Amino acid sequence: MNAISTLAGIVGPRNCVTEDADIAPYAVDWRGSWHGRPAAVVKPASVDEVAGVVRAAGAAGLAIVPAGGRTGLAGAAVPTANGPPAIVLSLERLNRIRDVDARDFSLVAEAGCVVQTVQQAAAEAGRLFPIQWGAQGTAQIGGMLSTNAGGIRTLRWGNARELVLGLEVVLPDGRVLDDLRRVRKDNSGYALRHMFIGGEGTLGVITAAALRLVPALRRVESAYVAVPSPDAALGLFSRVMASGAEVIGFELCARFCMEMAARHGTGLRLPLPATAPWFVMVEIAAAHPSVPLREMLEEALAAAMEDGEVSDAVIAESEAQRAMIWKIREDYPDCARREGPAIGTDTAVPVSAVPAFVNAAEAELRARWPEGRMAAIGHAGDGNIHLSLHAPEGWTDRPAWLARAAEMEPMVNAIAVSLGGSFSAEHGIGQEKLDELAHYASPVEIATMQAVKRALDPQNIMNPGKIFRL
Amino acid sequence: MNAISTLAGIVGPRNCVTEDADIAPYAVDWRGSWHGRPAAVVKPASVDEVAGVVRAAGAAGLAIVPAGGRTGLAGAAVPTANGPPAIVLSLERLNRIRDVDARDFSLVAEAGCVVQTVQQAAAEAGRLFPIQWGAQGTAQIGGMLSTNAGGIRTLRWGNARELVLGLEVVLPDGRVLDDLRRVRKDNSGYALRHMFIGGEGTLGVITAAALRLVPALRRVESAYVAVPSPDAALGLFSRVMASGAEVIGFELCARFCMEMAARHGTGLRLPLPATAPWFVMVEIAAAHPSVPLREMLEEALAAAMEDGEVSDAVIAESEAQRAMIWKIREDYPDCARREGPAIGTDTAVPVSAVPAFVNAAEAELRARWPEGRMAAIGHAGDGNIHLSLHAPEGWTDRPAWLARAAEMEPMVNAIAVSLGGSFSAEHGIGQEKLDELAHYASPVEIATMQAVKRALDPQNIMNPGKIFRL
Numbered sequence: 001m002n003a004i005s006t007l008a009g010i011v012g013p014r015n016c017v018t019e020d021a022d023i024a025p026y027a028v029d030w031r032g033s034w035h036g037r038p039a040a041v042v043k044p045a046s047v048d049e050v051a052g053v054v055r056a057a058g059a060a061g062l063a064i065v066p067a068g069g070r071t072g073l074a075g076a077a078v079p080t081a082n083g084p085p086a087i088v089l090s091l092e093r094l095n096r097i098r099d100v101d102a103r104d105f106s107l108v109a110e111a112g113c114v115v116q117t118v119q120q121a122a123a124e125a126g127r128l129f130p131i132q133w134g135a136q137g138t139a140q141i142g143g144m145l146s147t148n149a150g151g152i153r154t155l156r157w158g159n160a161r162e163l164v165l166g167l168e169v170v171l172p173d174g175r176v177l178d179d180l181r182r183v184r185k186d187n188s189g190y191a192l193r194h195m196f197i198g199g200e201g202t203l204g205v206i207t208a209a210a211l212r213l214v215p216a217l218r219r220v221e222s223a224y225v226a227v228p229s230p231d232a233a234l235g236l237f238s239r240v241m242a243s244g245a246e247v248i249g250f251e252l253c254a255r256f257c258m259e260m261a262a263r264h265g266t267g268l269r270l271p272l273p274a275t276a277p278w279f280v281m282v283e284i285a286a287a288h289p290s291v292p293l294r295e296m297l298e299e300a301l302a303a304a305m306e307d308g309e310v311s312d313a314v315i316a317e318s319e320a321q322r323a324m325i326w327k328i329r330e331d332y333p334d335c336a337r338r339e340g341p342a343i344g345t346d347t348a349v350p351v352s353a354v355p356a357f358v359n360a361a362e363a364e365l366r367a368r369w370p371e372g373r374m375a376a377i378g379h380a381g382d383g384n385i386h387l388s389l390h391a392p393e394g395w396t397d398r399p400a401w402l403a404r405a406a407e408m409e410p411m412v413n414a415i416a417v418s419l420g421g422s423f424s425a426e427h428g429i430g431q432e433k434l435d436e437l438a439h440y441a442s443p444v445e446i447a448t449m450q451a452v453k454r455a456l457d458p459q460n461i462m463n464p465g466k467i468f469r470l
Numbered sequence: 471m472n473a474i475s476t477l478a479g480i481v482g483p484r485n486c487v488t489e490d491a492d493i494a495p496y497a498v499d500w501r502g503s504w505h506g507r508p509a510a511v512v513k514p515a516s517v518d519e520v521a522g523v524v525r526a527a528g529a530a531g532l533a534i535v536p537a538g539g540r541t542g543l544a545g546a547a548v549p550t551a552n553g554p555p556a557i558v559l560s561l562e563r564l565n566r567i568r569d570v571d572a573r574d575f576s577l578v579a580e581a582g583c584v585v586q587t588v589q590q591a592a593a594e595a596g597r598l599f600p601i602q603w604g605a606q607g608t609a610q611i612g613g614m615l616s617t618n619a620g621g622i623r624t625l626r627w628g629n630a631r632e633l634v635l636g637l638e639v640v641l642p643d644g645r646v647l648d649d650l651r652r653v654r655k656d657n658s659g660y661a662l663r664h665m666f667i668g669g670e671g672t673l674g675v676i677t678a679a680a681l682r683l684v685p686a687l688r689r690v691e692s693a694y695v696a697v698p699s700p701d702a703a704l705g706l707f708s709r710v711m712a713s714g715a716e717v718i719g720f721e722l723c724a725r726f727c728m729e730m731a732a733r734h735g736t737g738l739r740l741p742l743p744a745t746a747p748w749f750v751m752v753e754i755a756a757a758h759p760s761v762p763l764r765e766m767l768e769e770a771l772a773a774a775m776e777d778g779e780v781s782d783a784v785i786a787e788s789e790a791q792r793a794m795i796w797k798i799r800e801d802y803p804d805c806a807r808r809e810g811p812a813i814g815t816d817t818a819v820p821v822s823a824v825p826a827f828v829n830a831a832e833a834e835l836r837a838r839w840p841e842g843r844m845a846a847i848g849h850a851g852d853g854n855i856h857l858s859l860h861a862p863e864g865w866t867d868r869p870a871w872l873a874r875a876a877e878m879e880p881m882v883n884a885i886a887v888s889l890g891g892s893f894s895a896e897h898g899i900g901q902e903k904l905d906e907l908a909h910y911a912s913p914v915e916i917a918t919m920q921a922v923k924r925a926l927d928p929q930n931i932m933n934p935g936k937i938f939r940l
Contacts, residue, residue: 244757
């Protein structure tokens with residue numbers, strides 16, 4: 001195929017692969033939900049090569065699917081099964097950290113840098129790159145930005161979007177939009193970068209980003225807390241927030257989730273027996289060493305216990321204990337997978353609506369699938385609870401459960417949206433939630449997004465079939 | 471004129487004014503630099519009325535210039551002098567605070583709310599709406615967002631953009647884009663709100679916003695510090711930041727600025743004599759009352775003094791002393807105006823480049839206009855220094871000075887841009903800096919902005935002639 005050899009000419013034959021075995025990892029998402037075979041996987045190593053690949057693919061009528069660490073949960077980095085012929089453009093070789101400036105609290109990284117590598121580079125400069133989530137050891141900066149990744153630190157430092165000072169993007173026609181300024185204030189026309197952040201590769205290819213760093217944390221205190229209800233958990237959250245402590249993590253976990261962690265986890269030990277109905281993992285921090293963090297946390301927990309918001313609590317006494325609390329949270333998804341088939345969701349509601357959301361969902365799911373087991377775990381501090389419905393214990397037939405409880409996700413989404421929330425909090429739309437977006441977004445919103453898409457990618461060659469159909 | 475009576479029918483005759491006397495305040499910007507007479511000033515009081523006005527104006531071929539508190543410094547809220555017939559759409563009657571939710575740390579305000587009113591509503595709920603700048607008693611939320619306002623707190627909480635959870639916008643065709651969700655995480659398609667924020671009214675009319683609040687501050691400490699050089703000031707800044715203290719203000723002021731403040735200010739008293747070449751106003755804060763803020767500031771200043779970064783310092787001993795420090799800063803622009811004619815700039819550079827920027831500009835200005843007097847004051851903590859060149863003492867002929875030093879602004883802008891900075895940090899482009907944007911932005915950037923503009927406003931009726939010419 002002529003177009004493929006043109007591409008091979010740009011990146012070198014070794015970096016333009018077409019054999020099934022080489023392509024296989026790029027032809028399926030990491031949960032195995034989405035399959036799509038690209039005509040080739042192309043791995044440019046410079047911005048110029050990316051631009052060349054985009055131009056050549058466009059000229060040949062090949063769609064372009066940008067891919068990073070491919071840890072996304074909505075299928076955005078895999079070609080659509082029935083879409084046009086496509087290449088996967090993998091950014092993995094574009095992986096230099098171009099600059100770290102401690103004084104400016106900034107770092108410039110190429111799209112293929114693994115998130116953890118960036119975190120480490122920041123730490124070496126005495127700074128913190130504060131985004132954090134389970135897949136950070138595999139996920140790459142380009143994917144993090146294209147999906148506007150969230151995670152457990154959002155309540156303190158925002159989503160990935162909030163950590164960007166500037167971007168470098170290859171547009172669908174191969175031109176390079178160089179907006180890598182590291183200034184904190186720049187009001188010179190539209191903030192174009194925000195279209196590519198969270199744009200899931202449909203408007204261009206992010207090739208590098210100037211990222212914002214924050215002061216390194218010098219004190220961290222974590223607690224594992226038993227609470228009687230989501231309402232009590234939110235009471236605790238409000239209390240700690242209003243105290244003025246710097247809350248950097250606040251996870252809410254149903255007992256069933258902690259039971260699964262204990263049952264399937266390797267080397268996990270729960271700090272409290274899984275007897276309370278709900279648990280909270282809370283973490284506060286300070287960049288200055290003189291902040292009396294321990295006292296602040298003890299004080300808040302004692303007052304919460306007095307008011308019935310907390311039934312029991314363990315404050316981590318060592319870094320090992322602290323690491324254990326967060327290992328439970330990080331290993332949870334794997335433990336839940338081992339429990340058996342389940343259907344999951346990714347909703348967010350305003351923080352104050354978390355109790356109403358969880359209670360309503362629990363009631364509706366129990367009424368409809370009394371045999372199911374609801375798991376609820378998530379970033380309560382920013383309203384992002386991941387609800388899922390597990391098959392009864394011992395159930396092994398995954399497709400049968402998915403079919404039986406297929407209505408679970410729309411049901412939960414509807415509750416979230418009715419409470420002013422989102423059906424897609426942190427995972428994005430990809431190819432998974434096109435129908436949901438079409439259903440929940442207003443026609444004006446969809447039409448405006450499509451107008452932007454047509455303006456920037458009139459040929460529709462950038463990741464077609466993702467976010468919406470044109 | 472038929473279109474005007476249609477508009478009067480939508481908002482009521484009293485709210486559609488056409489008399490010279492009524493229109494005069496809307497026909498000039500507050501510095502008196504830009505004049506443009508609208509055919510009418512239309513004051514809708516609801517989103518529906520805004521939509522009706524936009525549709526009727528569009529149908530009649532009238533351009534629409536949205537206006538808020540009209541404190542902008544780039545002429546965006548005034549019709550262009552030689553532009554198409556236009557109406558000013560003033561949001562002043564759309565001024566309800568729709569919702570304050572302390573538990574969610576959120577507030578929903580209509581575009582016509584005065585910024586200070588929103589700050590007060592947040593304070594009454596025990597929260598902080600952290601943006602702060604001189605014009606906040608007049609500026610409105612819609613204008614704040616359309617210009618992505620900055621101010622003295624940017625280094626801690628970002629620009630106006632970072633404080634937005636959701637927007638309600640009337641599009642150029644009169645449709646309403648309702649994206650007022652208050653969720654912290656929402657990855658459902660493009661983040662359209664970021665096109666309208668900083669869009670200077672060229673893409674639609676912001677009618678309301680869901681805003682992010684933060685915990686109220688319970689401790690604040692301010693100091694007024696004499697420093698030997700911009701380099702020393704930046705050393706102090708790095709030191710305080712790296713200490714982990716929560717720095718919420720860091721202003722750098724040249725001696726000449728403090729001399730003007732002392733000479734022209736009413737009730738201003740400098741905490742230190744204006745003998746040092748440079749001064750810094752630094753403020754650190756904490757939301758938790760147990761943070762030993764005073765000790766943190768004293769420690770940092772003592773170490774800085776030992777290292778020669780600081781020659782003298784006064785820590786405010788009372789709220790009155792603290793207020794005085796910041797009153798000097800807030801009253802400064804008025805004092806500078808009273809000194810006589812001057813040409814100003816609005817640049818930002820990466821923080822680490824502030825000393826190089828100030829030194830280079832000082833040398834070039836002195837060489838070219840030895841008779842001029844350079845003033846430098848600004849938000850050094852985010853790299854945004856406002857340099858200006860004053861005429862010699864006693865000079866009164868403003869046009870003559872502007873003509874003589876006309877090259878000053880481009881000269882300073884070029885230095886900022888050469889250091890990786892911006893020629894338009896916080897004031898925006900409006901009708902003032904079209905040529906600069908055309909000069910400094912890459913053709914790709916301009917073309918991409920114009921593509922977005924054409925996609926959303928194909929008729930070019932929204933604030934034409936601002937940001938760029940089409």
